[in-house]
């Protein structure tokens with residue numbers, strides 16, 4: 060059933076997804092352990108580790124070592140190609156319901172610090188890596204990644220063949236899986252658990268959204284700001300719908316001169332309009348955009364009443380509110396190296412992305428323009444509907460983590476609000 064490759068890991072054979080299901084037999088896939096050695100021998104790892112398993116719905120079992128919290132969790136497994144920025148990834152609420160596998164083989168070398176949090180909590184289900192850095196060294200670091208995960212009761216595993224798993228996800232598409240440190244649970248039980256769970260059709264934004272409105276004032280630290288210093292001093296009143304908002308979206312808006320009120324995902328459109336906003340932001344957020352019709356309704360009620368800007372989940376909600384449809388992609392886009400073409404300027408931006416769903420451009424009514432295209436697969440990466448002052452991006456112009464090429468999109472939103480103010 061299995062053959063050992065020259066790379067030292069056991070390559071499972073006989074697994075295939077046919078006719079929508081898997082022909083499953085459980086297959087153990089092991090990675091050769093990476094050793095950390097010095098001239099004097101093996102270095103003792105400075106974290107507690109115990110045995111764990113990742114069992115995927117296709118029947119593959121990946122023995123691992125745990126460096127975070129113990130337990131058993133079920134989620135959808137996605138791979139992220141960012142080289143670093145793992146702390147921003149851990150605190151991006153859009154990863155709720157997912158395990159994130161980092162393709163960069165070594166993670167943890169810069170530890171964690173309080174400034175790099177993208178939300179108050181880690182909402183993802185667990186972190187999957189090849190190797191945990193044995194040393195933590197950075198001037199901003201306040202604790203190790205292992206301590207951070209354990210304190211936040213978050214599972215983290217290492218010593219898996221993340222390259223083989225990534226290739227499997229690319230070939231088969233997204234897979235559900237179970238991470239477990241519980242030795243009493245059988246492989247079959249974990250497989251059953253992974254196969255009886257589904258992320259599609261579930262409202263995940265209501266778990267991550269704030270519970271009541273609040274004002275946001277923080278800006279990007281001027282020492283680090285690179286783009287918004289040239290703004291004209293005007294201020295704009297913005298309502299930001301929190302579907303799982305990342306702090307850096309708020310910091311960037313604030314640096315561009317926005318006075319922001321963040322509101323929960325269920326905040327009525329009528330209440331938002333009473334606040335007389337210059338613009339409305341629909342944020343990123345986790346899960347299936349077609350599972351939150353109430354949010355699409357809110358967006359519909361606000362269309363045409365003020366300039367709007369959608370980011371990621373916000374873009375998907377706008378796509379639906381304009382009459383379009385969303386669909387689940389094979390394995391999505393997660394990473395800091397996605398080329399996107401701006402159709403209006405012809406310029407290519409290298410962008411930060413995190414999404415598993417996309418808007419189907421063919422489903423959109425006339426007048427809606429596809430402004431950006433993901434050059435890896437030609438999928439829709441941005442929309443505009445000028446008659447209603449709508450703009451949206453499927454990716455993350457705020458970066459965190461990722462390149463800053465797309466920051467000008469915030470300027471675009473400011474210009475949209477400015478021209479709408481001037482014409483009213």
Ligand SMILES: NC(=O)CC[C@H](N)C(=O)O
Pocket residue numbers: 153342343344345346347348370371372373413414415416417
């Ligand atoms: N980052 C996001 O907003 C993610 C959007 C949506 N949940 C998706 O996976 O496609």
